[in-house]
Amino acid sequence: MKRAFYFLCFIFNFSFFLCGCSVRPYHSDTRLIMGTVFDIIAQDEEAIKKAFREIERIDSLMSDYKPDSEISRLNRDGRVKASPETIVVFRAAKKIYNLSGGAFDVTVGPLVKLWNIKANMAKDASLVKLPTEEKIKQALSCVSSDFIEIDEKNRIIKLKKRGVSVDLGAIARGYAVDRAIKTLKKCGVRNALVNAGGETYCLGAKGFLAPWRVGIKAPRNDNTANIFTLKNKAVSTSGGYEQFFVYNNKRYARIIDPRTGHPVDNGVISVTVVTDNGLTADALSTAIFVLGKEKGGQFARRFKNVRVRIITR
Numbered sequence: 087m088k089r090a091f092y093f094l095c096f097i098f099n100f101s102f103f104l105c106g107c108s109v110r111p112y113h114s115d116t117r118l119i120m121g122t123v124f125d126i127i128a129q130d131e132e133a134i135k136k137a138f139r140e141i142e143r144i145d146s147l148m149s150d151y152k153p154d155s156e157i158s159r160l161n162r163d164g165r166v167k168a169s170p171e172t173i174v175v176f177r178a179a180k181k182i183y184n185l186s187g188g189a190f191d192v193t194v195g196p197l198v199k200l201w202n203i204k205a206n207m208a209k210d211a212s213l214v215k216l217p218t219e220e221k222i223k224q225a226l227s228c229v230s231s232d233f234i235e236i237d238e239k240n241r242i243i244k245l246k247k248r249g250v251s252v253d254l255g256a257i258a259r260g261y262a263v264d265r266a267i268k269t270l271k272k273c274g275v276r277n278a279l280v281n282a283g284g285e286t287y288c289l290g291a292k293g294f295l296a297p298w299r300v301g302i303k304a305p306r307n308d309n310t311a312n313i314f315t316l317k318n319k320a321v322s323t324s325g326g327y328e329q330f331f332v333y334n335n336k337r338y339a340r341i342i343d344p345r346t347g348h349p350v351d352n353g354v355i356s357v358t359v360v361t362d363n364g365l366t367a368d369a370l371s372t373a374i375f376v377l378g379k380e381k382g383g384q385f386a387r388r389f390k391n392v393r394v395r396i397i398t399r
């Protein structure tokens with residue numbers, strides 16, 4: 087009995103010793119890509135470098151700033167021979183467009199340009215001018231993902247109408263996070279955290295009995311609104327509180343309702359979605375933001391493994 091007890095103690099101590107030996111320090115690196123700050127935390131520096139290379143590759147395909155990206159060529163020429171990665175994102179975008187009744191729509195490009203939230207944010211409030219209803223109507227005539235045709239077999243994406251312009255701002259970062267995680271896993275990494283602004287993926291755990299914990303910032307102050315303890319999950323937050331401009335005491339957020347042509351104004355301040363991958367989390371958080379608390383909540387219930395937190399005014 088006594089011997090059995092010592093044997094158990096030995097096993098316990100030996101495994102503890104092994105765990106202690108295998109603890110490698112975490113490294114973290116930060117880069118500005120896709121207009122946002124990407125952070126990667128993992129125990130393998132080489133793997134982190136490779137993951138950043140992958141994020142940069144995704145950006146070079148999907149950026150609407152880089153003139154040679156597949157998206158810029160599509161917007162310019164109305165058609166492009168796309169990479170398998172871009173096809174994956176378009177397929178998902180079209181699916182969420184259909185399921186959300188058009189609330190999520192990557193053809194918001196003309197409206198994003200018209201409302202020009204980024205430029206207006208930088209301006210003095212007295213210099214901000216809102217677009218006319220006429221211009222909004224004009225832009226709206228080019229907004230519908232029904233204008234996107236995906237030829238999966240030949241990997242050709244076409245825009246069926248002149249003036250249609252794609253903006254993957256609501257989905258590409260989540261996908262880039264997934265690709266970074268995939269790269270880390272290929273390098274043998276089992277525990278890591280990838281964060282890109284409002285998009286995060288938690289792979290494995292930080293340590294023995296130490297899960298990854300992600301805090302979501304409260305919309306109106308620097309407090310934490312929620313803390314999620316996550317393992318092999320993505321979390322995405324869409325909010326109207328970080329990028330907006332004010333005109334006549336009213337806030338105009340960067341997420342636009344493609345059904346009205348106006349920035350969303352439905353009382354929702356932020357939407358956080360937790361699910362299995364970054365691409366879905368990113369697209370759903372934007373879609374639910376547009377749909378609002380009630381319809382967005384109903385919409386979310388149609389998906390398996392999706393948790394949602396909606397903060398309203």
Ligand code: AMP
Nearest residue numbers: 189190191192255256324340341342372
């Ligand atoms: P997110 O932060 O993921 O919610 O994405 C916001 C970005 O997505 C905006 O800056 C626009 O570039 C784009 N966007 C705005 N409204 C929509 C919409 N209704 N559907 C899809 N993308 C949108």
Ligand code: MG
Nearest residue numbers: 256368369372
């Ligand atoms: Mg999004």
